Amino acid sequence: DKLKVKSNEQGKFEIGLTEAEMGRVVTRFPPEPSGYLHIGHAKAALMNQYFADTYKGKLIIRFDDTNPSKEKTEFEDSIKEDLALIGVTSNHVSHTSDFFDQMYELALKMIKEGKAYCDNTDQETMRDERTRGIPSKCRDTPVEKNLEIFEEMKKGTDTGRSFCLRAKISPDDPNGTMRDPVIYRCNLTPHHHTGDKWKVYPTYDFACPIVDSLEGVTHALRTNEYRDRNAQYMWMLENLGLRKVVIWDFSRMNFVYTLLSKRKLQWFVDNKIVSGWDDPRFPTVRGIRRRGMTIEALKEYILMQGASQNVLMLEWDKLWAMNKKVIDPVAPRHTAIVKDKMVQCTIQGAPTTPEFKELPKHKKNPAIGLKKTAYFNKIVLEQEDAKSLEVGEELTLMDWGNAFVRNVEKNAEGDVTSVDLELHLEGDFKKTKKKISWLAFGANLAVDALLVDYDYLITKKKVEEGDELKDLITPVSEFKTPVVADANIKDLKKGDAMQFERKGYYILDSVATATTPATFIQIPDGKAASIA
Ligand code: ATP
Ligand code: MG
Ligand code: MG
DSSP states (O other): OOEEEOOOSSOOEEEEESSSSSOEEEEEEOOOOOOOBBHHHHHHHHHHHHHHHTTTTTEEEEOOOTTTTTOOHHHHHHHHHHHHTTOOOOSOOEEHHHHHHHHHHHHHHHTTSSSEEEEEOOOHHHHHHHHOOOOTTTOOOOOHHHHHHHHHHHOOHHHHHHHHEEEOOOOOOOSSSOOEEEEEEEOSSSSSTTSSOOOOEOOOOHHHHHHHHHOOOSSEEEEEGGGGHHHHHHHHHHHHOOOOOOOEEEOOOOOOOOOOHHHHHHHHHHTTTTSSSTTTTEEEEHHHHHHOOOHHHHHHHHHHHHTTSSSSEEHHHHHHHHHHHHHHTTEEEEEEEEOOOOOEEEEETTTTSSSEEESSSSSSSGOOOOOEEOOSEEEEEOHHHHHTOTTOOEEEEETTEEEEEEEEEEOOTTTTTEEEEOOTTSSSSGOOOOOEEOOSSSTTTTEEEEEEEOOSSSSSOOTTOOOGGGGOOSOOOEEEEEEEEEEEGOOTTTTOOOTTTTTTEEEEEEOOSSSOOEEEEOOOOHHHSSOO
16 A cells, blocks of 8 residues: 555644655646636645655646647636645746657657557547557558658648647557557647647646656656556656656545536636636635635645545535634624614614724634624614514613513514514523624614625536536525625725624625625535525
8 A cells, every 4th residue: 555644643644655755755736727726726736745845855836738728827827826825835836838849859759769650540430449449540650651740740730630649558458548548639729838839739648757757756646536547657757768756646636516627617607607716606716715715724624634545525514614613713793684674673771872882803802802883772683583572572682781572563464564672781681582683773883785605506416427517507506695784894804704693604705885885705614504
């Protein structure tokens, strides 16, 4: 077993690489700049960093840019930013495209040694031949002819473009990845780094082992669903006479009801089902950050289960529960009342002009400061709370004190339209059953806000091969609830996490403007989804 796992005293895992020498380990994180960083990539990045640090070695960040049709500078920039955000940095940032010249020379060398051939078999036939273990009609094309065709490919001519270059490994090896994989393809799309210099591009299968070896990588971390490809990786190194690299594989991270594929996420963006790559329903680093995930919880979570070799199908709850532990001690507490059918309420014995008291924003953590709470004889209650009230009963107004219910007016539909209370501050709050949220209601006392909660984007727990994305879209996955909130929320900044008491944790997504209210996104707390 390649994996050595033991628990240290903190209960965290220590994982060891094989053939690792202190001070000599070089790992690399090789994202393709074809989308934004998602939580699966974050795992790969953090694990590469973890090993580089543990062995006092080096981490390379390499943009794996071999397919100009999918890659963009925009993606590269965002990946750099997001890596920095999760604390993954390196002073060695490279591109697979930096090695295009060397790879081209190595491809020529392979052709000359009879280890590669050009093939114009159509895709479908090629797939079928590979499945059945039948050699291609081009397999024995003479070296001279292959060199000629490869030159056409390099120029991107019509003839050249009808070919690809394949490694001549085996037509029928039991390991399907060894059946003469494609190593070069034509593409006329300009490349975001090399422009129109190249018309031929190496495939990942060819480029990855070469660049790993040339860049001095000692340990290449890969997700274990590619284990079959290891033989091919080693074949390339051996046959090109390159330095050996140790492959260390780890499990892919998957989450229920979640797509972790840039191509599929791009589809949601293109079809405007989400607002962008940072949509709070997206498993991108930006998406989960926007929904209130802290980097601290994310890192702890990933490193905690990083050692597992099983293909993981994870629930989101545990990650959000860890996140809650980070935000709860520091999230200021505020009050919000659902605006729909909210109930006006008059309180006898309460101040007839607003009076203010400074209260801690967090009772258990006074260090985070004070807020100004307004006390006034005009307040609003939530319809749901008002409905449960009975004339004569005693209740507790949160952060204020007790009151008697003196009158409850209802309309024909049974909705409460107004409530009269009488303050009874001598009453014991320990003896009341109902603790009710309320808000002094008047100019500058309560402000509008919008609460947004989300459901999963897709309806299927585990997406399978052959599933059509359009059949899996949750019809409605965004829920907006207008509220009025205490005016202290005006002090919050975009990105601040807070709690609306009795409602849950929220993150301020956008501050109020002259025409739009502040918008808060609900932060899942790891308990069953709570929709306001
Ligand atoms: P995607 O399908 O999302 O594009 P990918 O593997 O093609 O995924 P890359 O940009 O090539 O995306 O991945 C960079 C690194 O991240 C690779 O080492 C890859 O193995 C790793 N990685 C990608 N997805 C996951 C995941 N879900 N769990 C763990 N590691 C992952
Ligand atoms: Mg990839
Ligand atoms: Mg992919």
